[in-house]
Amino acid sequence: MLSFENDYSCGATPEILARLAETNTTTFPGYGSDDICASAKAKIREACGAPDADVWFLVGGTQTNQTIIDAITPPYAGVVAAATGHVNVHEAGAIEASGHKVLTLPHHEGKIDAKELNEYCATFYADANYEHMVFPGCVYVSQATEYGTLYTKAELEAIAEVCHAYHMPLFVDGARLGYALTATGNDVTLEDLARIADVFYIGGTKVGALFGEAVVFTHHGDYSYTPKHFLTLIKQHGALLAKGWLLGLQFDTLFTDGLYMRIARHANEVADRIRTALREKGYTLTFEAPTNQIFITLDEPTRERLEEHVRLGFMERADETHTVMRICTSWHTTDEQVDELLALL
Amino acid sequence: MLSFENDYSCGATPEILARLAETNTTTFPGYGSDDICASAKAKIREACGAPDADVWFLVGGTQTNQTIIDAITPPYAGVVAAATGHVNVHEAGAIEASGHKVLTLPHHEGKIDAKELNEYCATFYADANYEHMVFPGCVYVSQATEYGTLYTKAELEAIAEVCHAYHMPLFVDGARLGYALTATGNDVTLEDLARIADVFYIGGTKVGALFGEAVVFTHHGDYSYTPKHFLTLIKQHGALLAKGWLLGLQFDTLFTDGLYMRIARHANEVADRIRTALREKGYTLTFEAPTNQIFITLDEPTRERLEEHVRLGFMERADETHTVMRICTSWHTTDEQVDELLALL
Amino acid sequence: MLSFENDYSCGATPEILARLAETNTTTFPGYGSDDICASAKAKIREACGAPDADVWFLVGGTQTNQTIIDAITPPYAGVVAAATGHVNVHEAGAIEASGHKVLTLPHHEGKIDAKELNEYCATFYADANYEHMVFPGCVYVSQATEYGTLYTKAELEAIAEVCHAYHMPLFVDGARLGYALTATGNDVTLEDLARIADVFYIGGTKVGALFGEAVVFTHHGDYSYTPKHFLTLIKQHGALLAKGWLLGLQFDTLFTDGLYMRIARHANEVADRIRTALREKGYTLTFEAPTNQIFITLDEPTRERLEEHVRLGFMERADETHTVMRICTSWHTTDEQVDELLALL
């Protein structure tokens, strides 16, 4: 059955599989202390234009969010996020299980707004009872967001400015960063991100790797530090991979010869084809979003008809008679799959 | 300076002080295993019409909320509360520090709505991804609410029905329960509460005691159990008072000869006098609420004028030029204090 | 029935009760922001010879230990304590519930040894795998210990030296500090303690107060800081008393005219009488300890005989036929009670 259900339903780019085969009998030291990890980190620092950045590799998104947020948020504080943020909705309480509240802002197609963030913080500190409340301790945004939308450079800079005015590091969840960086109309480069964010990660699981997220502590200002004994914190969160080179190897491959960007761009290109077709056929796109996630609001007969032939992602019930569904392309979506899908619409 | 800032700014009823003096040199076993605690529990069970109820005494509201919610909420679940609920706003993240998310519903003058609760739960279980989300595990309401409003019996029964349909215990924060039970128009008796809620507490700190909250596990149905080894859980939360009889003594006194209700009613009566005067003088009451908390929306000149002479509670900024302030009466508010206040209005 | 079961089985010194009565109708601001708390803090700073110290009042020992240790221990670290330390044995896992491991050292009649502490830390950092282990993050000792024994000044200084060599604050649990300061042979004054420890508390619950522990951050060196937003951390641990002046009032009274030391000394004096009698009558004192706790190893017939007439504290089974029991005096033990006890021996 055809599947546009999500962007983590196939293996890895062939280059990664080949590299796995090549290195399979080599002996490596454990926990990421190997040379391939070192090489991958160097390539990421270079791609970020951030020679002082500190790079770490973790396995998956939720554990990365949990480990970073727990490490950068003071004990008296929470993480500010869009109400629709992955950490608020789809991580089974992983943030709270580590002791921190998610402080929510209204979302605008998945994004928070710098002015509303500023207002939130100003109101917090103006409240006579603020010492009895959870402090805003860091800020979490996703690029691309859970709705496939993108922050502009100006928007991210404005958010960072508020963050730093209120002594909060800015953390960017880049589970789908590749798809953000290569989207039509995007103006935020990896170098921009490394300059604006205090910590972010480059998603591998959804962009070409079997698994893996590359965390970058950007080290450009007061809030861009690596938390003390971060390796121990990773271990404590159960997130330290024994065979760490498996992570380094994947990112080393993805950051060689522009592979990461190239495969991500492909996913956007096929998504663009689908968006065009959807518009032509009169479908309702739930959001204007330029990345690999396309949300459409379907009436039930259409949804049922489509789901006979293609797996889509469930987003939410829109109303009694409509559901928001997701068409998700990825680095491995083929032109044939797109043709098949278009024929069904 | 005159103070209507809150309802925890004086000591205790004279009867409690006398009892403290009487028993000061008596030797008691520790941690609430004494006879006075046993007597107080018996009186509370009787007042609740709940002979099988299990009663415990803790020191303060936040620790009581934290200990109960942690004890009754499964590890994969959070507590559903109004966005304005004390546990969500004013407990410095105590619930999250114990590992649980607060799942918020919109509030209606501080109250949640049974239909919206039902919709929340139905939507949750209808979501294809619900296993990746925080389950609704128990429901928290306050009677009176943080805005001084009250649930009717029908409203509480409707909430309880939804709770039990979704296998959630209903927990009622009664930090100001005395003021709820004795308010004009209230139709929820203590017996009703013990029949409807699975666990609730009777607030002492704000109603006549130096400190203390009496937790009642009502034991009337599947969700009305006492969590296993609850004494150990209290201790683990740092909430077990060594000289436990000090708590029993206060509740034993408050539940003798109707003292608790009598002093609470007084606070409502003086609040009613103030409300009448405020209306006559054209003040804007922010909410219609019948208990000891009166919220008024003040312009800045009025606020400044009043605050020269009387301490009020800060609630929130209403807009650029108005602030919501709280006038709070209590069991110890005197007629003279009310006269003085009325003269200032 | 006669009771030497513990030192928290009576109310408070009459001076405290009188003060409660005097202030009962006075209006105070909440959460310890009142003048009596300010006065009590000033007196404690003076008694400690530590004008820069920062003083806070909490209700009970376990919550104080939990709140302080959670606040001063980094997330990658645990608290080092004697295996017999209260935090390791009798707090129902309160430290672990806040996320920290208790790292145990062998005890010597309840005390840890500076050399063994040093060896522990040296071994830790010499271990090739230490980043996978729990770092020693702070050190917890009790004065007096759980066995009634005392650290000498030289012992505490040696421990502090190791602490600071390994970047760990030294925290002294003073639940029974009064009994330590006034014991025969003690050479550690309150001023010494404020100079040596980074944070400690002065126990009220067991020494004259209804409840209450006065936490002193001594502010004399790099490790003697108050954790940021400590008020919020107290609240988050459910440990912030609404009517905070009740705590200030008790410590203000205890630190007026030497009351604290005077009542503590009395408990030691009567304990000395009991120790002398026990020795004369051939009882086995389990430890040589000069404070208000006397441990005796009893055979079963003797234990049963005594327990018909006097409540003793249970310590542990020594072997098949012997039990270690505790005779505990306190500030409120009367000469008549001691006479009665001696007659029973």
Next chain:
Amino acid sequence: MLSFENDYSCGATPEILARLAETNTTTFPGYGSDDICASAKAKIREACGAPDADVWFLVGGTQTNQTIIDAITPPYAGVVAAATGHVNVHEAGAIEASGHKVLTLPHHEGKIDAKELNEYCATFYADANYEHMVFPGCVYVSQATEYGTLYTKAELEAIAEVCHAYHMPLFVDGARLGYALTATGNDVTLEDLARIADVFYIGGTKVGALFGEAVVFTHHGDYSYTPKHFLTLIKQHGALLAKGWLLGLQFDTLFTDGLYMRIARHANEVADRIRTALREKGYTLTFEAPTNQIFITLDEPTRERLEEHVRLGFMERADETHTVMRICTSWHTTDEQVDELLALL
């Protein structure tokens, strides 16, 4: 450089790599809901002789221990383990970070003793203050242990009997289970384990897989249940792999045609060769242990000489002049590597 440092320093068995290549472009549903996981689970249930068992796949050992122990241990309880247990020493406080204390028993070459466990529990419940202490809530043992030693069937049965007498599930960490099952002299089969333990895991990371541990809830008695909503708990611990079929695929391969046992046996056979040589050459084996970990106590000159040519694992300093080092074979150790090592001894 030759390496006998650990058993997680190479990739995976060629069969797994081949399978990865074969399935790389297939589309799978996420989070382990795919057919290969279903097939792997069926094979594991069959190998365990446990048709009702419930099988789950996680990525690594620490996250598996953390997730299981948090899920099966009541909030008032801790996990009982050998002082040398991995959860007590080498997981950076992961258990405590989830709120549970590790309650330690003395170890006997890495093993706990049923009688001592029984004594621990009996003493606990006989303590008059046990409600103030951390309850023994479950029991953790490793097979093989951290010292390479093995429990006999009789020993495990005796431990299980104590566990169930005190209402504790028995959890067996099988990170090196393959090496245990195939060791000379071992009498505990996989079927035995599934009959005796309430939950255990079959280690893949150290036995032929790139990563992965297969958790088996054995479902044979009161304590052998799967915790409610375990998928959500896995997610909350950051341990749910998006591309779950990667785990299923590895275990499906390992449990086809006896591969798991065959490669594990090889590691023991080469370890036996090394042990024989060590004995012949007069080395001191620190423990008598039949599995793939060989501990030897080396004087410094010998250690330095060896470490010029071969990477060994650090265990601990034995004394001023000796260190305990580990020679670790694995499924991928070649005869040539062993020859090289023997030549160095």
